[in-house]
Amino acid sequence: MAQPNDLLAVLVDADNVPPSKIGAVLTEVARFGTASVKRVYGDWTAPNQSGWRAAASEHVIQPMQQFANTKGKNATDSALIIDAMDLLYTGRFHGFCIVSSDSDFTRLASRIRETGVTVYGFGERKTPASFRNACDQFTYLEVLELETPDEPTAATKSAVPARVVPANLRSDTKLVAGLRTAVSAGSGEDGWADLANVGSLMRKQRPDFDSRNWGYAKLSDLVRATELFEEKPRPGGGLLVSAKKKKNGS
Numbered sequence: 001m002a003q004p005n006d007l008l009a010v011l012v013d014a015d016n017v018p019p020s021k022i023g024a025v026l027t028e029v030a031r032f033g034t035a036s037v038k039r040v041y042g043d044w045t046a047p048n049q050s051g052w053r054a055a056a057s058e059h060v061i062q063p064m065q066q067f068a069n070t071k072g073k074n075a076t077d078s079a080l081i082i083d084a085m086d087l088l089y090t091g092r093f094h095g096f097c098i099v100s101s102d103s104d105f106t107r108l109a110s111r112i113r114e115t116g117v118t119v120y121g122f123g124e125r126k127t128p129a130s131f132r133n134a135c136d137q138f139t140y141l142e143v144l145e146l147e148t149p150d151e152p153t154a155a156t157k158s159a160v161p162a163r164v165v166p167a168n169l170r171s172d173t174k175l176v177a178g179l180r181t182a183v184s185a186g187s188g189e190d191g192w193a194d195l196a197n198v199g200s201l202m203r204k205q206r207p208d209f210d211s212r213n214w215g216y217a218k219l220s221d222l223v224r225a226t227e228l229f230e231e232k233p234r235p236g237g238g239l240l241v242s243a244k245k246k247k248n249g250s
Helices: 019-028 050-056 075-089 103-114 129-134 141-147 156-161 166-169 173-186 195-205 219-226
Strands: 007-013 034-042 062-066 095-099 118-123 138-141 229-233 239-243
Touching: 007 019, 007 075, 019 050, 019 095, 019 118, 019 173, 034 050, 034 075, 050 062, 050 075, 050 138, 075 095, 075 103, 075 173, 095 103, 103 118, 103 129, 118 129, 129 138, 138 141, 138 195, 138 239, 166 173, 173 195, 173 219, 195 219, 219 229
Parallel strands: 007 034, 007 095, 034 062, 095 118, 118 138
Antiparallel strands: 229 239
């Protein structure tokens, strides 16, 4: 489990992440530990990167210049990967946060995880499954806007997923099957499972699992909305859940 004093390296691909999203990303990163290294990679001579100057300054992120020496070759990705491996070899970091929607970082994420270090991925919904699944946990940038305190704009409202009603949740066979399996695997002899463990088991199977993908801020809200599980307080804090019995008692 992540601890507040866990040291994290945050590496951002400016070619694939708009600067307007970085504040929400860093707020999410703070849930996992302390971002002791924050770097953003791009060619700052390119006109489309001008917005990163203010964002990097505001959030104290070190800009890493990488010229596009050859057209069609992504030198930014290479620079980020090299730095990530250098930082990994120091042995100082408990986790790496790779912020990109690019599948080019799939092997990097896999390589970091081979050493036992946690990888948190952040990207847009268009991020290829190969990169998402190579991370321990993957968060879509769109769902982070659910927690922004400012008055949402029309663009923000369209990006935030609507809260899915119970009937539609139950028709999501992949979600229901995953929750049932996780509750069963995490339950004791009495059939009750710690909800925190259920979430952990879900993310092991689907790194991009996040209750916010269905419009619910917390896992407990999502599980409750399915109306398929019973719940009760866990001694010492938290919740326990169990699959509801069918009406015929079977």
